Amino acid sequence: MDDTPADDILEATYHALCKHGYADLTLQQIAAESERSKSSIHYHYDSKDELFVAFLDFLYERRASQLASVDGDTPRERLASLLDALLSFEETAADGEFQTAMLEVAAQAPYDDAIRRRIAEFDQYLFETVREIIEDGVETGEFDTDLEPAVAADLLTTTVRGAHTRRVAVDHPTDRLHETMDQFVEDHLVAAGAVEEVRG
Amino acid sequence: MDDTPADDILEATYHALCKHGYADLTLQQIAAESERSKSSIHYHYDSKDELFVAFLDFLYERRASQLASVDGDTPRERLASLLDALLSFEETAADGEFQTAMLEVAAQAPYDDAIRRRIAEFDQYLFETVREIIEDGVETGEFDTDLEPAVAADLLTTTVRGAHTRRVAVDHPTDRLHETMDQFVEDHLVAAGAVEEVRG
Numbered sequence: 001m002d003d004t005p006a007d008d009i010l011e012a013t014y015h016a017l018c019k020h021g022y023a024d025l026t027l028q029q030i031a032a033e034s035e036r037s038k039s040s041i042h043y044h045y046d047s048k049d050e051l052f053v054a055f056l057d058f059l060y061e062r063r064a065s066q067l068a069s070v071d072g073d074t075p076r077e078r079l080a081s082l083l084d085a086l087l088s089f090e091e092t093a094a095d096g097e098f099q100t101a102m103l104e105v106a107a108q109a110p111y112d113d114a115i116r117r118r119i120a121e122f123d124q125y126l127f128e129t130v131r132e133i134i135e136d137g138v139e140t141g142e143f144d145t146d147l148e149p150a151v152a153a154d155l156l157t158t159t160v161r162g163a164h165t166r167r168v169a170v171d172h173p174t175d176r177l178h179e180t181m182d183q184f185v186e187d188h189l190v191a192a193g194a195v196e197e198v199r200g
Numbered sequence: 201m202d203d204t205p206a207d208d209i210l211e212a213t214y215h216a217l218c219k220h221g222y223a224d225l226t227l228q229q230i231a232a233e234s235e236r237s238k239s240s241i242h243y244h245y246d247s248k249d250e251l252f253v254a255f256l257d258f259l260y261e262r263r264a265s266q267l268a269s270v271d272g273d274t275p276r277e278r279l280a281s282l283l284d285a286l287l288s289f290e291e292t293a294a295d296g297e298f299q300t301a302m303l304e305v306a307a308q309a310p311y312d313d314a315i316r317r318r319i320a321e322f323d324q325y326l327f328e329t330v331r332e333i334i335e336d337g338v339e340t341g342e343f344d345t346d347l348e349p350a351v352a353a354d355l356l357t358t359t360v361r362g363a364h365t366r367r368v369a370v371d372h373p374t375d376r377l378h379e380t381m382d383q384f385v386e387d388h389l390v391a392a393g394a395v396e397e398v399r400g
Contacts, residue, residue, distance in 0.1 A: 188387070
């Protein structure tokens, strides 16, 4: 019995998802993106639903480790790198298709507890990551000590989610919003002493 | 020939959408929510797609006129009323179901030009409404004259969209974010002279 995770199946799921979207995704299409037969995939996963949940675990774990390792010597730099990782989309067809499929998956969450739980866990992870960085910055004095880290983190997490939705649904360009959010952090999170030589 | 819009069909579409979601919606289900037969609906609309686009026009027109008439004597009051209209959800099952269905519709936008155009038009309308209020506030001096209205409006519009997505996908409560956004407007948009007796 093979107990190691079948990462190639999960990679194939990614490619099939980009190509076909979530609603129409089949095990057959996933097999077509891999070196495996449909029955070999069935050996690992009983159903498309089971495979898809494993795929979400794989995807969010990888994304979380990317976000955990963003560059930056200070909280301010780390927050800028994090926003960059969250809002810099590759302008490739595959990336656009992937984001589109993931909005379909999010829209499916209310109907599917297993999917909903994964999306909620990642949402919480993202919120906590932002909150911790802001908290660190408040402690070091780099960020405004009047800030409530959880409140600022909730606002940023929500805006990032909105940027993704608008990008997919109305093709809203994210680069300008990215600049706006960087500016927002500089103007409203960073402590006055950290940006200006002389405090007004 | 009846040339008046068949509003009762569009109302029935709303109820059927809440009950069944977008993916599985049929003309039969819409007929079941109305006093009409399926063939009577067909008399007005050739297909489910044609009806659904008419429904979106109806929905967004009604929503736009609600948002255009929010209360407030000043830009600051009008912006608070607008955020209230956008972020106060009724905690009813039907409202939750409606928001859920509308996220499904947004996720469908990349695959359907007619739907995408309607969502994009309403997105643009919302952005312009926010931008105009902020611009008015900058002109009257109630908002900070350093603000770029389009930039602030982009941020607020994106955050509202994110609040809707997170509410549906991860059941994230919107009331706290609502407070945060009100606070954000007070702290970062409203001019210092308008909130404090003595400027620091």
